[in-house]
Amino acid sequence: MLRRLYDWTMSLAARKSAEAWLAVIAFIESSVFLVPADVLYLPMALARPDRAWRYAFVATVASVLGGIAGWALGYYAFEAIAKPVLEFYGKLDAFNAMRDGVSYETIVLLLITSGLAHLPPIxxxxxxxxxxxxxxxxxxxxxxxxxGARFFFLAWLLRRYGEPIRDFIEKRLGQLAALGATALIALYVGYRFVMH
Incomplete structure (x- = not known):
């Protein structure tokens, strides 16, 4: 199923309505969709490098609005809507473990790491x-x-290096972002340990 979703998302980049689809995917990725908006953003920005910054702006705005929708799902409709969505993706157990074991400050840190590196899923x-x-x-x-940092950094990479950087982004950027997110979490844990 994930492969079909990925292929379908990639196919949207060739459509005239690709920019609108980018906004839709970035919006729903932040609350219910499994495939990251990067999958659509990359081929679009490579096909039209002159629009890379514009696409980054569209993806950022839509992703933030989708995040607000996800926040509202958790705040107003966890049992009715959010819980079944998490169950569908097999993320409910991870969610419950996270909910039971994190503080307010940790959640803010996770917001940053998930936004930058999808760690954990946004x-x-x-x-x-x-x-x-x-x-x-x-x-x-x-x-x-x-x-914004994620999408605009991708735009900068694509504008600066073009097609040759695509393979690196698709294969290595996620790993580097995950390492950066892990370092942020380690720094936070170290800070909390020293302060207590």
């Missing part, structure tokens, strides 16, 4: 933020910073 963290009643203003700011 939809899990946006819903968790609503369940944990994370301040909506703080949530929006962290989403703008993290998601």
């Amino acid at each position: 939809k899990v963290v946006t819903i968790l933020s609503g369940v944990a009643n994370i301040n909506l203003g703080l949530f929006i700011i962290s989403a703008i910073v993290a998601r």
Whole structure:
């Protein structure tokens, strides 16, 4: 199923309505969809490098709005909507473990790492933020910073290096972002250990 979703998402890049589809995918990725918007963003930005910044802006705005929708699902409709979505993707156990074992500060950190590196998946963290009643203003700011950094960094890479960087982005950027996210988490854990 995941492969079909990935292939379908990739096919959207060739359509005239690709920019609208980018907004849709970036929006729903942040709350319910499994395939990251990068899958659509990359071929679009490579096909039209002159629009890479514009696409990054569209993806960032839509992703932040989708994150707000995920927050609202967690805050207002966890049992009715969010829980079945998490069960469908097999993420409910991970979500429950995360919910039981994290503090407010940890959730804010996870918002940043999930926005930058999909670690953990962004939809899990946006819903968790609503369940944990994370301040909506703080949530929006962290989403703008993290998601914007990701999409605009991709735009910069693609504008600077073009097609040759695509293989690196598709195969290695996720790993580097995950390492960076892990380092942030380790720094936070170290800070909490020293302070207590």
